[in-house]
Amino acid sequence: MIWTTGGFAVTYALRLASTLILTRLLAPEVFGIMAISLVFLTAIHMFSDLGTVPSIIRSKRGDDPDFLTTAWTIHVVRGFAICAVICLIAWPVSRLYEEPILFPLLCVLSLSSAIEGFISISVSSAQRHVKLERLTVINIVVQLTSLAINVAAAYWLRSPWALVIGSLAGSVLRVALGHLWLPRFPHRLRFEPAALSEIVGFGRWVLLATILTYLGNRGIDGIMGLLVPVETLGKITIAFIIAWAAGDLTARVLTNVVFPTLSRIYRERPDDLPRAVTRVRRVVMVVVLPVFVLLVVGAHPIANLLYDDRYASVGYYLGLAALSSGIQVASLPYNNLLLTLGLSRSYSMLMLVNSMCRILGLFIGFHFGGDYGMLAGLAAGSAIPLLGAAVWLHRTMRQDWLYETVALLIFSGLAIFLWQEGLQPPI
Numbered sequence: 001m002i003w004t005t006g007g008f009a010v011t012y013a014l015r016l017a018s019t020l021i022l023t024r025l026l027a028p029e030v031f032g033i034m035a036i037s038l039v040f041l042t043a044i045h046m047f048s049d050l051g052t053v054p055s056i057i058r059s060k061r062g063d064d065p066d067f068l069t070t071a072w073t074i075h076v077v078r079g080f081a082i083c084a085v086i087c088l089i090a091w092p093v094s095r096l097y098e099e100p101i102l103f104p105l106l107c108v109l110s111l112s113s114a115i116e117g118f119i120s121i122s123v124s125s126a127q128r129h130v131k132l133e134r135l136t137v138i139n140i141v142v143q144l145t146s147l148a149i150n151v152a153a154a155y156w157l158r159s160p161w162a163l164v165i166g167s168l169a170g171s172v173l174r175v176a177l178g179h180l181w182l183p184r185f186p187h188r189l190r191f192e193p194a195a196l197s198e199i200v201g202f203g204r205w206v207l208l209a210t211i212l213t214y215l216g217n218r219g220i221d222g223i224m225g226l227l228v229p230v231e232t233l234g235k236i237t238i239a240f241i242i243a244w245a246a247g248d249l250t251a252r253v254l255t256n257v258v259f260p261t262l263s264r265i266y267r268e269r270p271d272d273l274p275r276a277v278t279r280v281r282r283v284v285m286v287v288v289l290p291v292f293v294l295l296v297v298g299a300h301p302i303a304n305l306l307y308d309d310r311y312a313s314v315g316y317y318l319g320l321a322a323l324s325s326g327i328q329v330a331s332l333p334y335n336n337l338l339l340t341l342g343l344s345r346s347y348s349m350l351m352l353v354n355s356m357c358r359i360l361g362l363f364i365g366f367h368f369g370g371d372y373g374m375l376a377g378l379a380a381g382s383a384i385p386l387l388g389a390a391v392w393l394h395r396t397m398r399q400d401w402l403y404e405t406v407a408l409l410i411f412s413g414l415a416i417f418l419w420q421e422g423l424q425p426p427i
Helices: 002-025 028-047 052-058 065-096 102-109 111-116 122-128 133-157 161-181 193-216 218-227 230-243 245-268 270-297 299-306 314-340 344-397 402-421
Strands: none
Touching: 002 133, 002 161, 002 230, 028 065, 028 102, 028 111, 028 218, 028 230, 052 065, 052 122, 052 193, 052 245, 052 314, 065 102, 065 111, 065 122, 065 193, 102 111, 102 161, 111 161, 122 133, 122 245, 133 161, 218 230, 218 344, 230 245, 230 270, 230 299, 230 314, 230 344, 245 270, 245 314, 270 299, 270 314, 270 402, 299 314, 314 344, 314 402, 344 402
16 A cells, blocks of 8 residues: 555656646647547557456466466467557548647557567566565656656657657566566466466456446547547646546555455455445545545646646646546446456446446537536536446445445535636637
């Protein structure tokens, strides 16, 4: 917990520093171009995710060399497949958005997928056993190196290529450090039938859930890129970078600490699982949700403090971005619980509802309120799957309603605040 939290604090500080420096060197449309590029890069990554890491964490064979070798082989094959697919779609994407630079940009960015396919399987083993010290240090070193390269390249190039160079350098360094500094594992290409069957059997629903998660999160950026100018998309992207900080930390803690811990409790002491889930929900309510209150209330002062006049309208988007992110964070404990119980199919259904509600809310909001209404609809759409997951939890594990009641009051109060403020982005 301490390593995850401390490591995130450092990496987020570096990421924020990078954003502050790069926004002074690069124009807003550069961030819009990169946001569109990452939409499709992330899409192919997520559309090919067979859930190898969750499989290693929760499986009884998670320490078996044959199981791990099979999982690593899947990683390698998947990395090359992603690279090939991105190169195939690069030109159509550049035509769709009428941005010619997207074609070469995506082709070069795709190399990072092939590189990271060779990442050491010891990374997943460390997550299984919650040994996060070296993983945290590796992430910090990679982040710091990428920041330095990004800034230097941005100073000389003043184009999206600066961010591409930093991304590729980070991928190379991450793979190298994983093999050199984590416990050695005899990596070799091999598919063990039993291990492959278990991973695919569990991972097919995780794959569907991952695709649906993408559609309701990163896929939203692609949709917004078709509705608003690329410069506006760049500013909205920056607003979500700030707004999602607490959400990113919560997701990392739940993934790296809580999920492995709940999985171990479920394997060894299943009767203790409801109490553990209650503790997780209360920590999110007491520690995390108040952060989003501060972000909504202080949206304009925060944006004005951090960015220059070219990014002045970031403050207009930050309040609703924080509200939407807060609602998503409130639902994260349910996601981890479903995976802990091995209910990957139910998890997929939850992600389906989440994506459909968010996308529908986005379109309805844009129709009635333009840019600002689009983000308002996104926040409203995030609330529906949260309530559905809460009903499922209470029927299954007989939890109290304190968490949902407090969360609903918080989000309702923030929505009323934003409504009364009547904030509208400048034309």
